[in-house]
Amino acid sequence: MSSTPIIETFICSYVKNKAPAEVQITAEQLLREAKERELELLPPPPKQKITDEEELNDYKLKKRKGFEDNIRKNRTVISNWIKYAQWEESLKEIQRARSIYERALDVDHRNITLWLKYAEMEMKSRQVNHARNIWDRAITILPRVNQFWYKYTYMEEMLGNVAGCRQAFERWMEWEPEEQAWHSYINFELRYKEVDKLLDSSALVIVHPEVKNWIKYARFEEKHGYIAHSRKVYERSVEFFGEEHVDENLFVAFARFEETQKEFERVRVIYKYALDRIPKHQAQELFKNYTMFEKKFGDRRGIEDVIVSKRRFQYEEEVKANPHNYDAWFDYLRLVESDADPDTVREVYERAIANVPPIQEKRHWRRYIYLWINYALYEELEVKDPERTRQVYQACLDLTPHKKFTFAKIWLLYAQFEIRQKNLQGARKVMGTAIGKCPKNKLLKGYIELELQLREFDRCRKLYEKYLEFSPENCTTWIKFAELETILGDVERARAIFELAIGQPRLDMPEVLWKSYIDFEIEQEEFGNTRNLYKRLLQRTQHVKVWISYAKFELSIDGPDRLQKCRQIYEEANKSMRNCEEKEERLMLLESWRDFEKEFGSDSTRERVRKLLPEKVKKRRKLTAEDGSDAGWEEYYDYIFPEDAANQPNLKLLAMAKMWKRQQMTDESENLPEKDTTAEETSPSSEEPAAAPEKQPENESGRNNVTETEQEGPYDDRDDDGGSSSESDSDDDNDGEKKESRSSGEDKD
Numbered sequence: 001m002s003s004t005p006i007i008e009t010f011i012c013s014y015v016k017n018k019a020p021a022e023v024q025i026t027a028e029q030l031l032r033e034a035k036e037r038e039l040e041l042l043p044p045p046p047k048q049k050i051t052d053e054e055e056l057n058d059y060k061l062k063k064r065k066g067f068e069d070n071i072r073k074n075r076t077v078i079s080n081w082i083k084y085a086q087w088e089e090s091l092k093e094i095q096r097a098r099s100i101y102e103r104a105l106d107v108d109h110r111n112i113t114l115w116l117k118y119a120e121m122e123m124k125s126r127q128v129n130h131a132r133n134i135w136d137r138a139i140t141i142l143p144r145v146n147q148f149w150y151k152y153t154y155m156e157e158m159l160g161n162v163a164g165c166r167q168a169f170e171r172w173m174e175w176e177p178e179e180q181a182w183h184s185y186i187n188f189e190l191r192y193k194e195v196d197k198l199l200d201s202s203a204l205v206i207v208h209p210e211v212k213n214w215i216k217y218a219r220f221e222e223k224h225g226y227i228a229h230s231r232k233v234y235e236r237s238v239e240f241f242g243e244e245h246v247d248e249n250l251f252v253a254f255a256r257f258e259e260t261q262k263e264f265e266r267v268r269v270i271y272k273y274a275l276d277r278i279p280k281h282q283a284q285e286l287f288k289n290y291t292m293f294e295k296k297f298g299d300r301r302g303i304e305d306v307i308v309s310k311r312r313f314q315y316e317e318e319v320k321a322n323p324h325n326y327d328a329w330f331d332y333l334r335l336v337e338s339d340a341d342p343d344t345v346r347e348v349y350e351r352a353i354a355n356v357p358p359i360q361e362k363r364h365w366r367r368y369i370y371l372w373i374n375y376a377l378y379e380e381l382e383v384k385d386p387e388r389t390r391q392v393y394q395a396c397l398d399l400t401p402h403k404k405f406t407f408a409k410i411w412l413l414y415a416q417f418e419i420r421q422k423n424l425q426g427a428r429k430v431m432g433t434a435i436g437k438c439p440k441n442k443l444l445k446g447y448i449e450l451e452l453q454l455r456e457f458d459r460c461r462k463l464y465e466k467y468l469e470f471s472p473e474n475c476t477t478w479i480k481f482a483e484l485e486t487i488l489g490d491v492e493r494a495r496a497i498f499e500l501a502i503g504q505p506r507l508d509m510p511e512v513l514w515k516s517y518i519d520f521e522i523e524q525e526e527f528g529n530t531r532n533l534y535k536r537l538l539q540r541t542q543h544v545k546v547w548i549s550y551a552k553f554e555l556s557i558d559g560p561d562r563l564q565k566c567r568q569i570y571e572e573a574n575k576s577m578r579n580c581e582e583k584e585e586r587l588m589l590l591e592s593w594r595d596f597e598k599e600f601g602s603d604s605t606r607e608r609v610r611k612l613l614p615e616k617v618k619k620r621r622k623l624t625a626e627d628g629s630d631a632g633w634e635e636y637y638d639y640i641f642p643e644d645a646a647n648q649p650n651l652k653l654l655a656m657a658k659m660w661k662r663q664q665m666t667d668e669s670e671n672l673p674e675k676d677t678t679a680e681e682t683s684p685s686s687e688e689p690a691a692a693p694e695k696q697p698e699n700e701s702g703r704n705n706v707t708e709t710e711q712e713g714p715y716d717d718r719d720d721d722g723g724s725s726s727e728s729d730s731d732d733d734n735d736g737e738k739k740e741s742r743s744s745g746e747d748k749d
Contacts, residue, residue: 063087085101119138169185179213219253248282251278275290279313315328315332336348349374353375408440431446435466447463448480475507475510475513544586548588616639619637620636
């Protein structure tokens with residue numbers, strides 16, 4: 001049976017108070033008390049005083065036996081050997097200590113610490129030859145341990161053995177150590193002023209061919225006055241690194257050296273050479289130093305050259321990253337053209353036009369084609385080389401896929417170039433080829449303008465004929481052709497052209513063509529032909545602007561019956577537009593007629609036109625969403641013309657119903673005792689809106705003949721189909737009556 005439940009029962013019964021004690025003891029306090037009391041420290045052994053030689057020998061024997069036992073237990077622990085040797089050294093037993101070190105070296109001859117302790121012991125005991133022997137053995141066995149060499153050379157130098165120290169350095173340099181070892185050797189020779197031994201010594205830059213070492217080498221030569229040697233060192237370094245491993249620091253140091261020697265042209269050559277071969281992102285310091293040099297010693301031209309070089313590097317990086325970035329090519333070419341020889345500019349142009357767009361779509365070629373245009377203009381205007389310009393244009397035209405798309409601009413520029421070279425036949429040949437390969441409106445227009453400038457009117461006629469065969473629906477071409485014949489004085493030919501034009505089955509801008517034909521007849525003062533044209537046009541279209549223009553034409557002709565003819569045209573227009581769906585156009589016609597009567601008519605004619613003006617009515621229509629659901633109602637304005645209202649009795653019936661409803665509301669308000677006097681005066685005012693529109697006074701300030709029904713006339717909330725909703729009408733009528741009775745009462749008060 002387990003005893004755990006018994007123990008738990010015992011603890012629970014023994015510990016009555018489980019609350020925390022008032023004084024708490026932490027682990028930190030326990031450790032502090034243990035440290036203060038030093039319970040675990042043993043007392044040091046008692047000091048033993050040796051009084052005679054026998055006791056000393058016993059002590060030595062005991063210690064040596066202990067050291068030997070430790071060594072015997074583990075021979076590879078070098079610290080035991082070192083302690084043993086140092087103890088013997090403290091007793092001035094140098095021979096014994098030397099023997100111990102030798103025994104230790106037999107165990108581990110590659111232990112650096114052992115060699116150092118051994119050599120230091122010999123140096124402390126002033127055993128120079130022994131120390132030399134030890135250092136010599138150490139550097140022979142471990143030649144890659146630089147510490148041995150440093151200690152050895154330092155000892156020889158401290159002893160004044162300069163030849164021995166130099167010999168040690170030379171032996172060390174044969175192993176091609178690190179840079180610091182070479183610098184130590186150089187400093188050693190400089191301390192003893194043996195500069196000649198260091199001149200023409202390129203061992204360091206051969207073993208460690210780094211830029212900083214070449215620079216140090218060159219500065220060393222410069223410091224000691226050997227300028228020619230220093231320049232040769234810089235030149236050798238440039239040749240050594242070549243163009244693949246160039247470094248801006250080398251060129252900056254070289255340029256500064258030449259700057260101190262007042263060789264400013266050499267400095268410029270060095271900077272330009274470096275800038276041509278070092279990538280832009282690696283030449284920031286080079287640009288900075290070049291700019292500072294030009295500011296100090298150069299002129300304005302030199303500073304501009306620096307900026308141009310920097311920008312040229314930028315553009316080179318951009319076009320390398322994306323050869324089809326034509327905007328970068330444009331900027332690069334603009335920079336090169338401003339400051340470069342023609343061969344360099346041509347080279348950049350050839351590189352630019354070699355990047356043909358990969359897709360044969362016109363939108364990808366729009367920027368690219370301007371490279372060719374700029375190239376040709378540069379050859380013509382700057383270089384003055386017509387033959388090369390012709391080659392550029394021809395190469396561009398050969399490259400363009402004319403079956404898919406073409407550029408009229410390049411054809412026209414080529415033709416204009418040939419004309420400037422007085423090669424008229426060549427220009428016509430170019431334009432003929434263009435029209436034959438890819439006829440376009442712009443090409444035909446440009447060819448016609450070219451022949452017009454040359455005053456070749458027969459060729460212009462032939463070109464217009466070709467143009468109209470290619471694009472008979474182009475109204476502008478018909479008009480320009482007719483204008484040409486008019487300028488040449490052939491009116492009948494111009495009229496025939498207009499007749500052919502209006503007879504075309506399809507036109508892009510027929511209204512412009514008809515207007516030009518009418519203006520042509522008016523200019524020729526053929527008013528009968530003009531009237532016939534208006535009538536023919538009205539047979540095709542009943543547009544309100546045509547009627548208004550016809551009326552204004554009749555008004556503009558001097559004659560006794562011009563007003564009657566103009567009024568007659570307005571009446572015909574009004575009759576023909578009764579069935580027009582666009583009521584705004586009909587309203588526009590009536591307003592134009594009203595303005596005419598206001599200026600030239602009498603009171604009766606003005607009254608007659610005023611009676612024809614429509615009412616402006618607010619209506620509602622149901623909206624339907626895209627999915628067919630009901631989207632609510634929207635309000636809009638409609639126009640009700642009196643002539644249309646007479647043919648629709650429903651409108652009169654609805655107006656009478658609303659008048660009756662308004663009368664009922666007035667009668668009810670009269671029965672209220674607190675509003676007796678107000679109701680008596682409200683009744684006639686409420687009947688005023690029901691009066692006929694023709695009894696209202698005319699307001700001369702604007703379009704007041706159109707009655708605003710939401711203020712003066714009945715509120716018409718019918719739908720588009722002419723029907724009416726009784727519930728909404730009655731609700732709206734009640735609201736309208738309440739508002740009108742309230743407003744009339746307020747006016748009376």
